[in-house]
Amino acid sequence: MLSITLIVFQAMNPVFASIMVPGLGQMIQGQKSKAQAFFVVEGAVWLSYFGLNYFGKRIDHSARVFAIEHAGANPTRRDDAYYDAVEDYLSSVDYNLEVERNASYFFPNDPLLQQNYIEENSYFGEDEWVWDTLASRTYYWEKRREAREHRRRASFMPGFAIINRIVSVVDVLLFKKEEKFGIDTSEGRIGLIYRF
Numbered sequence: 788m789l790s791i792t793l794i795v796f797q798a799m800n801p802v803f804a805s806i807m808v809p810g811l812g813q814m815i816q817g818q819k820s821k822a823q824a825f826f827v828v829e830g831a832v833w834l835s836y837f838g839l840n841y842f843g844k845r846i847d848h849s850a851r852v853f854a855i856e857h858a859g860a861n862p863t864r865r866d867d868a869y870y871d872a873v874e875d876y877l878s879s880v881d882y883n884l885e886v887e888r889n890a891s892y893f894f895p896n897d898p899l900l901q902q903n904y905i906e907e908n909s910y911f912g913e914d915e916w917v918w919d920t921l922a923s924r925t926y927y928w929e930k931r932r933e934a935r936e937h938r939r940r941a942s943f944m945p946g947f948a949i950i951n952r953i954v955s956v957v958d959v960l961l962f963k964k965e966e967k968f969g970i971d972t973s974e975g976r977i978g979l980i981y982r983f
Contacts, residue, residue, distance in 0.1 A: 806952055809828065829948065879916050
């Protein structure tokens with residue numbers, strides 16, 4: 788089985804190998820130090836991606852628990868829109884007043900549509916909240932901002948993974964041991980050639 792794996796590994800095109808895993812093309816070409824550098828960068832990119840997402844979720848969960856304890860937020864709610872409202876308004880009363888103003892603005896001459904809008908977008912009963920102090924609300928906002936920042940940074944990591952692949956492919960193409968680019972001077976022709 789190992790011998791078959793080695794044969795397949797050696798037969799792989801270094802360009803396609805670098806697209807799949809940056810550094811694999813260099814490994815096929817026998818450039819182990821370069822391959823290790825690409826492997827380390829790729830590993831760091833994906834560790835950062837998963838780590839930042841993990842910590843972002845943990846911080847956001849912690850912030851939601853804090854909102855439940857200090858604002859009376861509904862612990863059964865899981866949607867971001869609800870916790871965004873808890874972040875933006877001191878109480879559900881303030882939020883509901885904003886909804887009523889929006890209903891009057893969106894449907895100025897239709898009380899029925901206004902009422903429907905208010906019922907669909909307001910938070911009543913178990914969904915009501917009121918922050919115990921302004922400092923608690925500020926702390927909650929800071930924690931959620933920190934969670935969003937972690938997720939924002941994580942969103943850049945796939946881009947870095949693509950860049951790592953591009954650099955690996957370019958390295959395979961331009962710095963191969965044998966010359967891939969050259970000048971064709973065969974009889975009756977002159978021009979540039981590229982060897983695969």
